[in-house]
Amino acid sequence: MTIGKNMGREHHMTSAVSAADIAPTAYAWEIRATGLKVRVGRKRMAVDGLDLSLGTGVHGLLGPNGAGKTTLIRTLATVLRPTEGSLELLGESVGGMGEHRAVRRRIGYLPQEFGYYKRFTVREFVEYMAWLKEVPKADIPAAVQRAVERVGLADRADERMKALSGGMVRRVGIAQAIVNDPTILLLDEPTAGLDPAQRLRFRELLQELGKDTCVLVSTHLVEDVAAACTDVVLFAEGRLVFQGPPDELASAGGPEHVGDSPLERGYSALLLNPEQGRGTW
Template identity: 85%
Template sequence: MTPATSAVDTAPKTYAWEVRATGLSVRAGRRKLAVDGLDLALGTGTHGLLGPNGAGKTTLIRALATVLRPAAGSLELLGTPVGAMGDHRALRRRIGYLPQEFGYYKRFTVREFVEYMAWLKEVPKADIPAAVQRAVERVGLADRADHRMKTLSGGMVRRAGIAQAIVNDPTVLLLDEPTVGLDPAQRLRLRELLQELGREACVIVSTHLVEDVAAACSDVVLFADGRLVFQGTPEALAAAGGPEHPGDSPLERGYSALLSNSAQPGGTW
């Protein structure tokens, strides 16, 4: 890929929704339908994508990252349809993506890794040094920027992954289990960063940790068996449960109540 030699169009654009899915179905592998008939609209803000393991969260995130294409229905990102065919390079310049697992050259320093990812995302060459420095500072790795990736702890590698996801100042930021491996202090800082980023971008955080959503997100999307169970504020999620439902907090009890109801015959999604 040849890096861009001219500035990417950064003029502000207004979208009804940064993400809109209508009847969206996505397969994980050849047969399994991991996302099944999803209707969803997300705008600027920090959105928590909650659900148990196997709910389809990662498949949905990969579809939003244009890694997977829809099997049925429609998906629009930043006003651009995402289909089975087509070149989505221009769209990907506006997206930041942290998968659960990501590859890197172990001999790269943190700075070199984030620089390389900025180059792949076609950040203008003249802008890369400042963009990289800002990204590593925002994830608390400025003092490790010139350390090799192979010397980092698991939590630091995760933070380097977050830095590469935000180096291009994305309009849509997709983070799949970003708090894995982070210690409590680092999780608190990440929550603050997510709130900050959500003021100007559509940030989607996939997690199974209810407390992360409560602390960082203004909107909750609850997902189970490939379908939408609930979308609303953390307060509305908490109000869905009662003392009879399992959980150590009102949010966990609301989460349990909605999942239990969706699993019942005739339960609403």
Template identity: 80%
Template sequence: MTTATGAADLAPRQYAWEIEADALKVRVGRNRMAVDGLTLSLGTGTHGLLGPNGAGKTTLIRALATVLRPAEGDLRLFGASVRGGTEQRETRRRIGYLPQEFGYYKRFTVREFVEYMAWLKEVPKRDIPGAVQRAVERVGLADRADERMKALSGGMVRRVGIAQAIVNDPAVLLLDEPTVGLDPAQRLRFRELLQQLGRDTCVVVSTHLVEDVAAACSDVVLFAEGRLVFQGTPAELAAAGSDDQPGDSPLERGYSALLDTSRGKGAW
């Protein structure tokens, strides 16, 4: 498969981890520290970011995408410190990002929208047609590529969102609740895609669905109240639980046990 390359891709690798956070704090609004003192390193592989609603997962993903600036601490992508703003242009070329909700032009076809996003990400003009075709094929939309976005179902729109996130062959791929709106068969195919992408990409998938992490992720990061609760393999997460914990699977029981420990047993 031919991919677009730039100076950053050809340069010798000078960093140990694609993502490094050291005592990272990210503020939402004036007073709430949604990420509160996070220290974390992530490299090539598929990393599941788990946690309850309000844990700070979306804020962390937005900080990794350079949408939000760190309030304190240090965040490094590809070995370079992130401070937000236009100086992050080169870093952003190497990131793929799917937010929980993304805007699109309803009159665009699938192909036109993904082409537009490739142009925004500064994929070389000669490479855009091939990059777009590969992206829509990988999400199973090659036969719908010339349909308008407004004619698609919610699950298909979500798949277009995944296509635009991978069209630039990113070195870091950030996906915030990517399986929302996907039916069971689509979720199975998406898990297979995650496994493929994680072979040579640092993929971070934010979700509250433990089964998605079990099936697709090599590493689990459990996040609660803005803090790291656990990092390890799915097997290690499962081993943290016991039969008296709530949950329908060992992974869910491990998830429940670790959250109970972090915030007090029985808390919502």
């Protein structure tokens, strides 16, 4: 979400919500897409006939540049509308023109790039995002404190955003994505700019979140998927090539395929021969 572009559009999303509105609910699938197509521009179908079901757990979204990963993430975040097919989030169809407020307040979203007021402190920015997400006013201070603690920024919470390094800004982005305790968490390249130690802590956070949240992490780092994800979604040319556990992806490759690890070799093998993976989903 880019604040500068969305503040006016999001401003209406601030009315009070009841406890019933935010009570937990069990779903067969948190995310379910059937024949989903999303067009970018006039011609290109960035998501092309996707059938995908995701439940609680950490799902790693892999694919080469231009595969359609970011378009898919933005569609699941309700930033883009489907061109064709159906999309259900938390049991609600989101393919039409509705606001889908009840769904949106249960989604956490970290785009590749997000805007912020540079004079905001970390705490003020995360508070503002909690307000946009309709977190009850009385709950915001505790929710913000918990979010900044989980990303290791409690000691920097009162520093201005403009003074932070790129990696710290990325961690603030993760904090705003989880401040509303989302049921669906969508993260687009969340480890970009993080140093190795921060990436390790982030993997631990993912594993914790995946116990009761449907987490979809788009990344180009296969090792992050191996370390933190229980499910891999391999995407290429707008289509699902593979979905399954990491060890199943690893078994698809051999010594003749490019990669420094079994998972990387499996990834390379399925990109070379997509039909090899189609029987797994």
